[in-house]
Amino acid sequence: MAEKQAVDSNHPSPKKIFQIDARTLGITWNDGHESVYPVKMLRENCPCAHCIDEWSGERRIKPGDISDTIQPVKLHSVGLYAIQIAWSDGHDTGLYSHELLRRLCQCPACRGK
Amino acid sequence: MTDQDLQNQIIQVLKTVKDPDLNRDIVSLGFVKNLTVTGGDVKFDVELTTPACPVKDQLKTECEQKVDAIEGVKAVSVNMTAQVRSSQHSQPILTCVKNIIAVASGKGGVGKSTISANLAVALQASGAKVGLMDADIYGPSIPQMLGIPISPPKAVGENKFLPHEKYGLKVVSAAFLTKEGQPLMLRGPMLGGIIQQFLQNVEWGELDYLVIDMPPGTGDVQLTLTQRAPLSGAVVVTTPQDVSLIDADKGVKMFQQVKVPMLGIVENMSYFICDGCNKKHEIFKRGGGRALAERFKVPFLGEVPLLGGVVEGGDSGVPIMISDTNSPASVAYKSLAGQVAAQISINQAREDKVDANFELAWKS
Numbered sequence: 146m147a148e149k150q151a152v153d154s155n156h157p158s159p160k161k162i163f164q165i166d167a168r169t170l171g172i173t174w175n176d177g178h179e180s181v182y183p184v185k186m187l188r189e190n191c192p193c194a195h196c197i198d199e200w201s202g203e204r205r206i207k208p209g210d211i212s213d214t215i216q217p218v219k220l221h222s223v224g225l226y227a228i229q230i231a232w233s234d235g236h237d238t239g240l241y242s243h244e245l246l247r248r249l250c251q252c253p254a255c256r257g258k
Numbered sequence: 259m260t261d262q263d264l265q266n267q268i269i270q271v272l273k274t275v276k277d278p279d280l281n282r283d284i285v286s287l288g289f290v291k292n293l294t295v296t297g298g299d300v301k302f303d304v305e306l307t308t309p310a311c312p313v314k315d316q317l318k319t320e321c322e323q324k325v326d327a328i329e330g331v332k333a334v335s336v337n338m339t340a341q342v343r344s345s346q347h348s349q350p351i352l353t354c355v356k357n358i359i360a361v362a363s364g365k366g367g368v369g370k371s372t373i374s375a376n377l378a379v380a381l382q383a384s385g386a387k388v389g390l391m392d393a394d395i396y397g398p399s400i401p402q403m404l405g406i407p408i409s410p411p412k413a414v415g416e417n418k419f420l421p422h423e424k425y426g427l428k429v430v431s432a433a434f435l436t437k438e439g440q441p442l443m444l445r446g447p448m449l450g451g452i453i454q455q456f457l458q459n460v461e462w463g464e465l466d467y468l469v470i471d472m473p474p475g476t477g478d479v480q481l482t483l484t485q486r487a488p489l490s491g492a493v494v495v496t497t498p499q500d501v502s503l504i505d506a507d508k509g510v511k512m513f514q515q516v517k518v519p520m521l522g523i524v525e526n527m528s529y530f531i532c533d534g535c536n537k538k539h540e541i542f543k544r545g546g547g548r549a550l551a552e553r554f555k556v557p558f559l560g561e562v563p564l565l566g567g568v569v570e571g572g573d574s575g576v577p578i579m580i581s582d583t584n585s586p587a588s589v590a591y592k593s594l595a596g597q598v599a600a601q602i603s604i605n606q607a608r609e610d611k612v613d614a615n616f617e618l619a620w621k622s
Binding site: 156158159162163164167216217218219220221222223224225226227228233242243244 | 484485486489514515516517518612613614615616617618619620621622
């Protein structure tokens with residue numbers, strides 16, 4: 146009856162989320178892809194309503210706003226579709242959906258695209 | 259032949275009996291329990307993952323026939339049991355609830371509450387322990403449909419309260435928090451608070467299935483539930499006409515976006531059987547629900563007819579699943595319950611599930 150649901154193939158999910166070093170987050174996906182993220186880049190791309198204007202979609206964080214020493218404090222899952230990151234600057238309202246995280250991947254192959 | 263040899267042969271034969279949903283044999287699934295052979299008399303249990311299993315009788319017959327055909331077997335007695343497995347989660351809420359089923363739709367008025375109530379009764383009738391949460395805060399109709407008088411829930415201990423009980427179901431509803439007939443007028447943020455209470459402060463006890471009757475649409479309550487409650491899956495209800503299907507389409511997409519597994523789509527008010535001519539009248543067109551399910555590659559869970567008895571049952575507080583278990587609607591509800599339970603078991607058997615309890619403290 147249940148062929149594999151369409152949602153799976155188009156929307157990979159993280160299999161493992163882990164810290165690589167003090168400034169890098171790693172995600173291994175269930176389709177085998179391995180992502181790396183400099184944490185400062187993740188903070189700069191926070192999708193919450195404070196950081197992205199709700200109406201215009203304009204990014205409110207300017208280059209230089211985020212300190213080089215920014216670090217996550219804690220990460221946890223939200224439902225089955227996202228993770229929430231609490232940052233060392235006190236910001237914690239961003240929900241990073243799996244889809245967004247996949248788009249932000251900074252591995253050599255994805256960056257080359 | 260010794261009993262020991264016979265036992266080995268029985269195991270070999272049972273390895274050829276497959277669960278059609280999980281697509282594996284019942285021995286490797288660990289379903290076969292308490293096998294005893296005494297002088298040719300064979301007894302064993304088959305423990306399924308849900309008492310609502312739609313192929314229970316078929317499996318039982320297959321086991322009996324195959325074992326009976328072995329030389330040396332005099333009599334076979336197969337006992338079908340079930341142990342509902344828990345959808346993996348260790349969130350601090352709803353710890354004794356094994357599986358949570360959200361019943362949703364894009365549009366209001368398609369019969370979500372009727373489907374929820376009858377689905378809950380059908381699961382309960384199969385032998386499962388079932389709860390029903392009426393999450394439609396502004397238009398709670400579950401108490402009316404189950405004939406539960408409005409009274410405040412009983413408090414236990416600090417901050418906890420007991421669900422109401424009817425027909426063996428445990429029930430909570432926002433209707434119990436107001437005076438009868440009074441509207442609950444709340445701003446958005448309060449809604450999340452009430453849902454949070456239903457999740458955290460209700461003493462559900464042990465449940466195999468918790469059915470959540472969602473409000474229509476894709477708003478606050480839906481988001482809170484998908485973020486806070488470890489949902490095992492969602493059932494989307496639609497009626498056959500386009501205006502309902504368009505919104506059901508959005509409902510399915512919402513669950514896909516938040517990655518709640520789709521258990522399937524059920525079509526309500528599919529047809530009306532005239533009591534004069536016994537003809538099926540397809541008032542709202544036909545086949546829309548099935549087409550939607552095919553488009554999203556999710557299971558189609560069936561068509562529920564529009565019958566006077568269903569409406570009567572909802573208004574009088576005796577769901578048709580209680581008053582007339584042989585009505586075509588009740589047959590459809592039983593099939594729905596079986597398929598929903600089977601889909602949950604299938605999802606649990608998958609290996610690429612998302613970890614809903616991920617937590618990482620960063621080391622600087």
